[in-house]
Amino acid sequence: MAVLSEEQTMLRDMAREWTQNESPVTAWRKVRDANEATGFDAGTYGTMAEMGWAGIVIPEAHGGSDFGWLSLGLVLEELGKTVTASPLAATAAAASAVVLGGSEEQKQLWLPRIASGELVAALAVDEGPRHDPATIKATVADGRLSGTKAFVAEGDAAGLFVVAAGDGLYLVDGGAEGITRSRRHLTDFRSHAEIRFDGVAAEKLEGGKDSLLDDVLDRARVLAAAEMLGLAGQAFDTTLAYLKQRVQFGQVLATFQALQHRMAALYGDIEQMRSAVEAGLAAIDSGGDTRQAALLAKAKANEVGHVMSREMIQLHGGIGMTDEYDAGFYLKRMRVLEAMWGNTSYLRDRFASLSGF
Incomplete structure (x- = not known):
């Protein structure tokens, strides 16, 4: 078991108390029964953001706390205990692409909005029923991205997509023209949308490593x-x-x-x-x-x-x-x-x- 700092212990205990009291499994039942495409309660996620959880892995210079991935993992573990639905994990994964490979301008544009909970981000990689990044067929030509991504976690609510295409990762504004979202019903009743990009404006993340x-x-x-x-x-x-x-x-x-x-x-x-x-x-x-x-x-x-x-x-x-x-x-x-x-x-x-x- 990892040795936690005093701050991490406090974060874990806060997350545990909040999930047990404010987001028990009965709260998930209400979300499930509401049958919304987004698959989570926006008010609940707003509360998480107010507690600082949306910015745990985002640098302080861009509105986050830079508290580390172990700290975020502690929160997600507690959320898992009550099956709490939120875009926290998907958004953090997508945000990490901006942190690792984004220009300063891209970071300033997107990261503060993610850290505040204003923006949900989604990582769009796979194009078939199984995970296999080696088979990506999405293309980019003249700054326009085309392709279809399958089972994009939190894709129904995403305001930013980080898309694997061509020779790298690209940022796509969720409100851009040429995006078609199709709801997919999986057994967990969460958002796993099919996203079609038809000549959508995209910006490449240039600052990261080849990996x-x-x-x-x-x-x-x-x-x-x-x-x-x-x-x-x-x-x-x-x-x-x-x-x-x-x-x-x-x-x-x-x-x-x-x-x-x-x-x-x-x-x-x-x-x-x-x-x-x-x-x-x-x-x-x-x-x-x-x-x-x-x-x-x-x-x-x-x-x-x-x-x-x-x-x-x-x-x-x-x-x-x-x-x-x-x-x-x-x-x-x-x-x-x-x-x-x-x-x-x-x-x-x-x-x-x-x-x-």
Whole structure:
């Protein structure tokens, strides 16, 4: 477990208290039932921005606090525990592209609005059902971008798109002419829009390294893993509490040794997941090579999150399959996050290639 500073501990505790009191799972049910394309409550996100969360990874010179990626991960973990819907992770990933590769003019134009919560940003990379940056077909000619991006997280509400096309990353104003948004319904009821760019004005991010897209994807993967850590941790706690009070065959389920062994194994898996996720966040904060740490964090989160969410449903029995109970929300969100920015097979293959295998 990472050693937190006093300020990080305070941030984590504030996020935990706020999510439990102001954004419990019942709040997500209301968002789900409202069935809005954006998939989150704008007022709730405004409150997050007022608390400074939207600017955690944005430099102070551009309106943020520059509090670091581990700090943002702590917040996302708490949001994951209550399945709180927000564009915080997607916006931070997109904003990192501007921080890493934007000109001073681009930073001044976009980052303060992101840090204040005024603007939602989205990272648009994939063009098919599976994550594969090597197959990008979007093109840019004479400053005009054309192409279609699939399953863009928070694409329905985005006021800024960071788009992978041609030979780099491009900034596209969400209000520009030539953008068509099509809502897509995924099992987690969040925004995963298909975005079509038809000759839209685009500005290239020129200041980054050749590996700018990979650097941004590293951040997106670790942020997804941080939310998955929160989902897995809460799934474990909820399942354990259920086993301690559910009586079957005249005995409390938690007294069955077979179930004790399963829960002990899951606890160990989640602790390994935490180590991998926190190492990924710390690697970004340290400014070193983030590639392998990010791939490992997301791969471990995929692996453990898949098992924990499945076990949550199974160990709850029939009630776990009902909409009246919360278990399904964790399973559905976990499955979508598993697929984002690389499934387990893709990530393992990339990690092996970087390791020389």
